[in-house]
Amino acid sequence: MILGILSISAVSFVILTYGSSTTSINNNIFFPFFVTMSVSGEEKHTVPLDQIVSGGPPPDGIPSIDSPKFVSVADAEKFLHDFDFVAGLNINGDIRAYPLQILVWHEIVNDNVGGIPVAVTYCPLCFTNQVFSRNINGSVVEFGTSGKLYNSNLVMYDRLSKSLWSQALGEGIVGKYAGIKLERIPFDVAYWKEWKQLYPNTKVLSRETGSTRPYGADPYGDYYTSPEVLFPISNHDNRLGLKEIVIGLENDRIYRAYNIQDIEEKKVINDEINNKFIALFSWHPSMVRVFDSAVNGTNLTFAFDVKNNLFVDKQTGSRWNFEGVSIDGPYKGRQLTRLPFDEGFWFEWVAFHPQTELYSQ
């Protein structure tokens, strides 16, 4: 009886989940039909094909949100708590928040923000958020989940060419667009409490996504806080704990990671990567922004003015807010250029960038 129930549960699950699957690459010797999109060895690819593995579900088994609806802060308060994370975007004054409690069930939102077609993506396993422009070589594409993983990270596909894209690399890895980089767009990961305080008029992604999902329940449980990972990691690096959150930056193949805790403590870090001068600002917990510190050909060095909660450049004494806008001093009205970055667990950053440097002062 017991065995019967267990077997029936297993078989129904498999039929329910994989009934509509097609064929493709596969690393599971027991279930040859555990496969999703077809990838042949002859297709253009930039990573070893045998490292792109099926996570189980078919393409779009985890459905992206393609017609997102938004609600006001007041309506969002009904389902968001102060310490829920949101991915925040501010493009041309169009301010939107994407709660991770919704993204965890969809992983991709295809949206248009401030007139720019963007894909807001989230890989819960690596805690990597990324926002990309959906404009590739003049064509606007839509992204979906491929059901595959590369280095335990989300692999997306575009519905135009069916190329596969690595979320962590922000790059096409198989198909027509292999080797093409997506344009990254700066965004924030913030607590809802901070985001609504900064942007009281923000729009918030609605739970009316077109799919019925148990929003509010996190299927990853205590995964984010437990120190270990239960899947193999391609490159172990003990300089930080596996799940410490880092900000990763790259300039001309030089990679550098910053422990988010260091930035939070210091409030501002001035650094240089391969002759590019940058400043990392942290004003709110878990919220970091990276700016190009060059203004008028001068590389500015910033300090934090605790009394006024502002950043001050040492060269002119101008005061700058968290948006990177000078509100006072000789540079008043000037805007620093925001730079995109990677944010995620340390194990993910070093898996993709084994040669990374780790910032330490």
Next chain:
Amino acid sequence: MIFTISYNLRNAIAKGLIVGIITTIIYLLVVVFTTPNLSPIAAINAALKMNSMIIFGLAVGVGMQIFLSSYSKNLGCRINKKRNGILGSSGSTAVSSFLSFFSLVPLGCCGSWLLLLSLLPSVFGSTFAVVLIQYSKPLSYLGLSIVLGFTVVSALRLRKELKERKEVATKNKGLNNRSEFENSYRVDQI
């Protein structure tokens, strides 16, 4: 000292062991099938790390149930008269295993269990699905304790039944001795 065990007992132990092992194998096969991004060994290792208590607890609980039911059947006892025990135990095993599988979600982004969990609201409704996901771990342990509880109840029933039989046997033996004495007395008189 040499222990001899009866054929009935040996047979019941064998059945219990086999079913316990099969339960574990089925559980681990489900893990392997639903985690295609990991090698079977990595998937099994991860499952054992996360759910060892549930896996071995269920194997012991189910194996013991089969042992007790087989042993009592061979002795001619019926400890699960209304089959409620077996049904309850099977149901709890299935529920406990199912809920413990939820903790496999972190084994792979976009994984099978994430997909299955996302289908729960259409079966159970959103609120209940949220509760199931949030409390899957304690609920799976509750399921395990129900399985073990049924096992203990079955063991107690069997013990009671055997005790009653022993008492009846002793009583019958006394009655037989008495009737033998009466018969022999009658024969003497004749």
